[in-house]
Amino acid sequence: MLRRALLSPPVLISLIVVVVASTLPLYVSGYVLGLLTIAYYFGVFSMAWDLLFGFANEVNFGPSFLIGLGAYTAGILDSLYQPPIALCVAAGVIAAMIGGLVLALPALRVRGPYFGLTTLVAVLILQNFVVVAASLTGGEIGLTVPDVISIDDKVNYWIALGFMAVSGAILYGLSRSPVGLILEASGQDPVQAGALGFNVVKHKLAAFLVSAFFSGLAGALMAFYLGAASVGTFIDVTVGVQVIIGAVIGGRRTILGAALGAVFLVALGETLRPLGDLATFIVSAVALFVVLFFPAGLLGMVKGVREAT
């Protein structure tokens, strides 16, 4: 079964895509590389979100809460004391995981829309904190992160690509593994899962922690790539919406599709940027179109075509 999963078309195609993508720095401009670097971090955000939504069946409207915690914790630590970057990143990850636990508590008590609401509130609280504690966080102007991982576009690009590939492999592997099956059972029908002897709370908590781990890690790495952190790039509700739409148009419950969707969305937004506000409108329209007519997302579309032939 494992071998079949590893050699399945989505995995093979992803591998080919990653290999091809890793050669891009040899022939595309720095502008495109920079864009893709950001897109890859968004790919990880969306995959981490899909684990919670697609498998644990928890509708988290606040992915940017976890991302923001990771980015800001790492960034603030660096701006204050300049410890080794790895330490800052680790602190960001830990903060995000604590945030994941905080989100999980209401999730295990209230259901569906109410949980969604609490996650939105979490985002707003974090956003307000950043604005209020301006001396620490840079407030509305943003935080300058003094260190960067590298100043070379290509290196940054490869780091982001490698990070997305490894995260994707882990998250996809998890989703296809026995614990992934238990998690999906816990999400679809907690009563049945309990009756089969599974501790639903434990599995859902684990999913929150894993999702928070990757969100926080990606957030922290992206902050070091940008050399800055601001509410608009990491915490704002629109960031979360972009992460969610990326996962949804890519294909829910597929993990890999989420990365595809996120990259597609960032690329589309950037390509259309000369159009100004119209760009946002077109991106939203495309997202709505995919959601309405291809609820299985881009990956589902491809699968559907394959099955039909």
Added chain:
Amino acid sequence: MSARAPKLEVEGLQKRFGGLTAVRDVSFSIQAGEILGLIGPNGSGKSTVMKSILGVERPDAGSVRVDGREVAGWPPHRIARLGVGMVFQHSRPLYRQTVIENIILGLLPDRLMHLLPLAATDARARAIAERVGLAGVLNRRPSTLPFADLRKMEIAKAIARDPQVVLIDEPFAGLTARETASFAALIAEMRADGRAVLIVDHNVKSISALVDRIYAMHVGERIAEGTVEEVMANPTVRKVYLGGALETAARPETAFGDAQTPFLEIDNLNVVYGKAQALENVSLHVHQGEFVAIVGLNGAGKTTLFNAVSGLVPYAGDIRRQGRTLRGRTAATIARDGVVQSPEGRELFGAMTVSENLDMGGHRLPDNVRAERREWLFDLFPVLKERRSQTAATLSGGEQQMLTIARALMMKPDLLILDEPTLGLAPVIMEQISKALARLRQATEMTVLLGEQNVTFALPHADRVYVLEHGRIAWEGDPSRFAAEAGARYL
């Protein structure tokens, strides 16, 4: 009986839902290698007893001991891990997974670090599938399975964990006689394996043949306990649960006035799903006021036929109502003109109360007619009256079934289509519905098309019977000839 401690002991069990005491002072015990049958009318608390044992519902009082260990109040996963397994009344598969993955789920340990699938797990899942008769459908998704296979999958999941105590809620509901027999054999095997089995079902005949003892409940309490003979002979059980025999009253086809253009005519109906032909050249007719039963096994095409009449699936051929074709009309207009289907899948509004569900059915009636109709239905199903402000999702299985039928009747249909109405109903309720249908038959011109595989319910009411097999009409005639000419597979 051996002197060993029982596998399962329940003592003074009590469970309340708000003001309603669903289970009151229930006590019994089951030995290893013993099957206890739990019977009682719809809503008497049987499923609640099972859920309280497993911890899905937290008992308000009383004790539940598994192998002598007190488990009342524990969360379900801990009780399950002590060796208690449950087959729920309604199948709840993982719809996105295949059959084999569903069974594998039952075999997995509850560990977070279980990341690599084991070949041994896969092999065991296959063996279990083989044993319950699912070997042919391992890679299909549950939504494409026939009903009986879905139930088998639930059993497979439950035995995957090798439970010492097995709770089985209505395993026979919706199964044909032959499927019931093979299920009963599976359950008998559990006894032979030394498991303690608690089983609930309304199929009195099959239960009687299978169990060692019976415990009978009514409104949450014990009314009788003992051997099958003792309990079935108990006057209270007879009165509140078994009811009387169904009466037959077929009317000859010549008794109906619309011989020229029957009320409903179906000509050469063909329905194709993808590559599968669900209905093939089906022709039949129903007279105004007539009661026609379509008898057929699971998957024979009954529901497809009804959906075609209701305008829910595309078809080739013609369907006419009082001479006018229904082709090209939407499901909504067909329904508005009085063709009402009481669907097999229940399709109630789960978050709405019983009253609200009924009012949804009668929303087009004038207020006074609706109120009158509702009173009449409450008279027919007294339990719905008691439960009128409870949400539909929390009703017992049989109560939901009653509500579905009541909602359909609320619409004052000209043609009532009943798809498997007896699924999960206690015998006494079947008798009530049967009487109500007989009364309706006299009082109104309502035409009834009934789809059933439960011929003991279908035959007594029907004026005429069609047998549907593999999407084709295999037999047509009046009920008195059914047993001799077509009954072998169904009785």
